[in-house]
Amino acid sequence: MANIFDFNDGDFIFSTSGNLGIDTNGDMNMRMGDHMSMDLNTGELHLNSGWRDDNNRNNRFDDDDD
Numbered sequence: 001m002a003n004i005f006d007f008n009d010g011d012f013i014f015s016t017s018g019n020l021g022i023d024t025n026g027d028m029n030m031r032m033g034d035h036m037s038m039d040l041n042t043g044e045l046h047l048n049s050g051w052r053d054d055n056n057r058n059n060r061f062d063d064d065d066d
Contacts, residue, residue: 005049006037013037013048021051 004013006023013021019031028040031051038045 002052004037004051006046007048008044008046015051019051 002015004015004021005011006013006029009023009025011023011025013023013029015021021029021031021037023029023039027042029037029046030040032038032045035048035050036045037048037051
């Protein structure tokens with residue numbers, strides 16, 4: 001499980017499931033895209049370092065030939 005860096009707040013998001021995580025302030029975040037999440041407490045969109053994608057076959061932006 002990788003930590004996700006939130007560029008807006010400077011916090012880390014710790015993934016709790018595929019699309020949800022908790023940041024270092026205790027706020028819930030929901031994955032909106034590869035590098036975007038929404039703070040569920042405020043509704044703000046945040047840019048981040050990226051969520052781990054365990055299912056790359058459905059990711060049309062994946063360039064790897066694995």
